[in-house]
Each structure stands twice: as C-alpha cells, then as structure tokens.
Amino acid sequence: MSSPYSSRTKRRTAIFKRKFPRPPAGEMAPSLQNSSRPPAPEDDEEVDEEFITNYTTLQMASAILEPRITDFLTRPPIIQDILSTKTSEDQDDTVEKCLEYLTGADEDATYNTYGVARLRREKHIRFLSATLNRKFPSGFIAADASRPWFLYWCLSGLVLLGADVSNWRDGVVATARACQNESGGMGGGCGQMSHLATTYAMVLALTLVGVDEEDVYEVVDRKAMWRWLNSLKQPDGGFQVCLGGEEDIRGGYCAAVIVSLLGLPIDLTRESPAWNGEEGRTLFSGLGEYVRRCQTFEGGISGQPEAEAHGAYAFCALGCLSILDAPERIIPKYLDVPRLISWLSSRQYAPEGGFSGRTNKLVDGCYSHWVGGCWPLIEACLNGTGKSTEQSKLYNLRPTAGSLFSREALIRYTFNCCQDFTKKGGLRDKPGKSSDQYHTCYVLSGLSSAQHQWTWGPSTDGNGESTWTVEPYMDGVQVFEEEDRLQPIHPVYVIPQRHVENVQRYFKDRPFS
Ligand code: FPP
Ligand code: K
Ligand code: ZN
Numbered sequence: 142m143s144s145p146y147s148s149r150t151k152r153r154t155a156i157f158k159r160k161f162p163r164p165p166a167g168e169m170a171p172s173l174q175n176s177s178r179p180p181a182p183e184d185d186e187e188v189d190e191e192f193i194t195n196y197t198t199l200q201m202a203s204a205i206l207e208p209r210i211t212d213f214l215t216r217p218p219i220i221q222d223i224l225s226t227k228t229s230e231d232q233d234d235t236v237e238k239c240l241e242y243l244t245g246a247d248e249d250a251t252y253n254t255y256g257v258a259r260l261r262r263e264k265h266i267r268f269l270s271a272t273l274n275r276k277f278p279s280g281f282i283a284a285d286a287s288r289p290w291f292l293y294w295c296l297s298g299l300v301l302l303g304a305d306v307s308n309w310r311d312g313v314v315a316t317a318r319a320c321q322n323e324s325g326g327m328g329g330g331c332g333q334m335s336h337l338a339t340t341y342a343m344v345l346a347l348t349l350v351g352v353d354e355e356d357v358y359e360v361v362d363r364k365a366m367w368r369w370l371n372s373l374k375q376p377d378g379g380f381q382v383c384l385g386g387e388e389d390i391r392g393g394y395c396a397a398v399i400v401s402l403l404g405l406p407i408d409l410t411r412e413s414p415a416w417n418g419e420e421g422r423t424l425f426s427g428l429g430e431y432v433r434r435c436q437t438f439e440g441g442i443s444g445q446p447e448a449e450a451h452g453a454y455a456f457c458a459l460g461c462l463s464i465l466d467a468p469e470r471i472i473p474k475y476l477d478v479p480r481l482i483s484w485l486s487s488r489q490y491a492p493e494g495g496f497s498g499r500t501n502k503l504v505d506g507c508y509s510h511w512v513g514g515c516w517p518l519i520e521a522c523l524n525g526t527g528k529s530t531e532q533s534k535l536y537n538l539r540p541t542a543g544s545l546f547s548r549e550a551l552i553r554y555t556f557n558c559c560q561d562f563t564k565k566g567g568l569r570d571k572p573g574k575s576s577d578q579y580h581t582c583y584v585l586s587g588l589s590s591a592q593h594q595w596t597w598g599p600s601t602d603g604n605g606e607s608t609w610t611v612e613p614y615m616d617g618v619q620v621f622e623e624e625d626r627l628q629p630i631h632p633v634y635v636i637p638q639r640h641v642e643n644v645q646r647y648f649k650d651r652p653f654s
Contacts, residue, residue: 213492485519494550520597552592
C-alpha cells in the first residue's frame, strides 16, 4: 500500500540530505556550522548524490571530534500515521518547518558547533524593556484587562535574562494601586473587577521589583485580600476566579500562591460560600480533592473536573499541591503519578523537541514552562525525602535516574525555533509566529528550568525541614554556550528564590490588621 505521505516524505528527505549531509545513524554527525554547509541547490534542482557523498566524506573527516546529534532530532519521525486529517497535516507542516530551523535555516542567527543558535540576549532585553517603557497605541485596547500580566511577563523575562528591573519599581506600585479594589484583590486595569489571575500576576510583579525595597509590598491590602479570597472559596474545595465567575484549577493555584507569599491566614470566614458550620475548615480544605477531580482518563489535568487535559493546568495542579504540602507527600496522595508522567512525557515531540499542550496538538514554546515546569515538581515527588507514603508504596514510585525529559531537545527547540532573530527580538510559540511578551516569559522560564537542576531535600539549617536548592544542570553534553545560561527561577512560584523568600520573610510575623 502506498502511503499518502510518500511524495512528501521524499521531498523532505531531499531537503534534508542537502541541508544536512551526514553519515548513517550511529556515527558522528557533521558540523552544523553555517560555514560548513554545502551550498543549497534550488528548490526544484535534483539532489546530486555524488556531491553529497563526497561532501559527507569531507565532513566526516572534520567531524570526528564533534559529538553526534541524536537522529530523532534531525529527521522526520520514522512512524507516520496513515490517516491524513487537518490535524496530521498541521503536524507535518510543523515538523518540516521546525526541521529547517533545527538544522540552521535562519540567515540572521549565529550557530555554535552543536548547531544551536546563540541567545540574542540583548535583543530580548530590548524587546521586553520597550514594552514596559511604551505608551501603547489604540490597537492594544484588549490588553487593558491584562496590565498586571504584561508587567509580570516582562519583569520576569528581564530577570531571567539577568537584567536589572529596579527602575520600573514606582510604575509597578502605581499600577498595583490603580488595579487594587477596596473589596480586595486586583483587576486587570483601573476600575476593573478583581480576578485571581491578575491578582496573582500583580503580586508576582510586586515581588520582582520589591526585593530590595520592601515598602513596595505595603501597597497590598492583605486584610481585604483575605476576605476576597474567602468570598471566592467554594464548597467543593476549589476557587472561583472572580466573584460569580468560573471555578477552575487556575483559581486554586493562584490563591495558594497569593496566600503563601503574602503570609495570609487560612482561616475561613463565616461569610464564605465554603463555610458549612464545621469548625477547622480553612481556605485550603478540599483543595487537594478538587485537584484530584481534575485528573482525566488520559492521566493529564484539566481546568475543571470532566474537561480536557491541558499542560497549563498540569502545572497549576502540581504547583498548587506543592504549596499545600511537601511534593513527595501530597502529589501521590491526590494524583495518579505514573499516569500523569506518561501523559506529560507524551507532550514532548521529536524531532521538534518542544512540548505540546494537549493530545494531537502542536508544539508551542509556552509549554516549555507549563509542561516543562512540571518536571522539577514530579522529580521532587519521586526523589523527595521521607517518601514512604501509602501511595508511593502502592505505585512503587522510585527515585529518578537522570532527566525525565530530553533537556537537549527542548534546548534546541528553544534556541533554534523560538527566537525572533530580526531586530524585533523576543521569543515565540513556533517558527512562523510572531514573538510576544507572554511567549517570551514562558519560553525563557522553560529554558531556565531545562538549564538547571532543582532539588527538594533536607535544608542545610538542620532544622529538619525540606527546601529547594538549585544548581546549573551539567550532566552529559552541553549543547548551548555557557554564556547563554539564564538565571534560575523557583519551580513553584516562577520568580527567583531570593524574591520568594524575601516577601515571605517580610510578612511572616507582621501583624495582620
Ligand atoms: C488552549 O489554547 C489553552 C488552554 C486550554 C489553557 C490556557 C491556560 C494558561 C495558558 C495558563 C493559566 C494559568 C494561570 C496561572 C493563570 P489553544 O487552543 O490556543 O492552544 P493549544 O492548541 O496549544 O491547546
Ligand atoms: K497554542
Ligand atoms: Zn503558546
């Protein structure tokens, strides 16, 4: 039977051979440097096999000292689905486009000897700074409900890139003041209704600029915030994202972040919809159970019970649980970890190297964080101290040996496919899409996570508590340049650890009035 893909596959192989002359699988790969590529034939030109063979021999001679690149990152997938649909066509187009970039298609990029494009650090810094400094034209009216988000995305991206953000401090405080409502929480803009997502983003933005100037934290009306959170807490354990709005797992994660950073009490007020007369119920009662109800038949996590599993919600679920208790205790208590790992693993695609957000959809750079950011939390669950819980025994959960995902593949996707190499800068979903602040933030967060090793283990204070520590990830071949390593960010709060600890310390014993 002839496959509907055969002509397409032939074309791909031809493109591939001329772009990427290389010895058979298992041997050394040739250099991917711009300078060492053969001149590309025109699109309809026959591929000259003899030329390719000679060239390959030449390349092999010069490639002996170079590490090989795993085949699955340089060729179309070996197994193709025979059924052709819009979905499979989009997937094929994405593979083809990504292969071009993975093998050095961008004329404006500079590649290292591993074929990895260099980080355009200064350009990305300029892209994000320009957003913060700019007055937006009327076309941006829809973004008026996302002011705190733009602040968080830009400041977080800048901090990841190692830039100083202190000069935006006053602007952030002024925006926080304008977005905050007397009834508690922050809206997306001045005079807008408070929402958990925008409050979360605003609190993170404040912690990003407040680390060396703690007065900044005082802009938050904590008492009103606590009352407002109480009004959103639902009898089934979850949170509405705004008064009368939808209840979903974003609400649970954002509420847990806000409470734990601002040191709010978890007491439940009698006015809360969740109050049922039972003493001892708190803002966190039933939240683990709510998260459990979001795990789907696929093993992934949906926004609400009975919906479709999506990577963004997997991160919310794991982040939320990791705030409520130690990952090794609470994650296996509420989630079927093996099935979640299986689903998360299925999100990384080859040869693209990036992650998709859900089954049968395309890779997208923002999932480098939403999916990629799940791995340190899963590792903490598997490797954490005192892990002999009932669930971990039941599932025979064992410490990990090495990474649970391909860091190299994600790193190649990020540097080669997600950077905008024009003078605009910034990072993007995938080749062909334009860069934006949201993708710049989360592509960088995911890259940072792939470049570091976070460990959850006994604190060196010897106080018997566990804590997060971080080191640069150094195992195996490092395909990116050391200069292109980003700053680490906390795996639960997605801001630097120093900022998390500073705001928590500030509010720890502060009177709550
Ligand atoms: C689908 O978009 C996207 C979703 C179903 C979830 C989006 C949620 C977040 C990005 C994060 C929320 C988290 C917090 C903390 C507020 P799509 O259909 O355009 O993309 P896809 O094809 O990749 O699924
Ligand atoms: K998407
Ligand atoms: Zn995206």
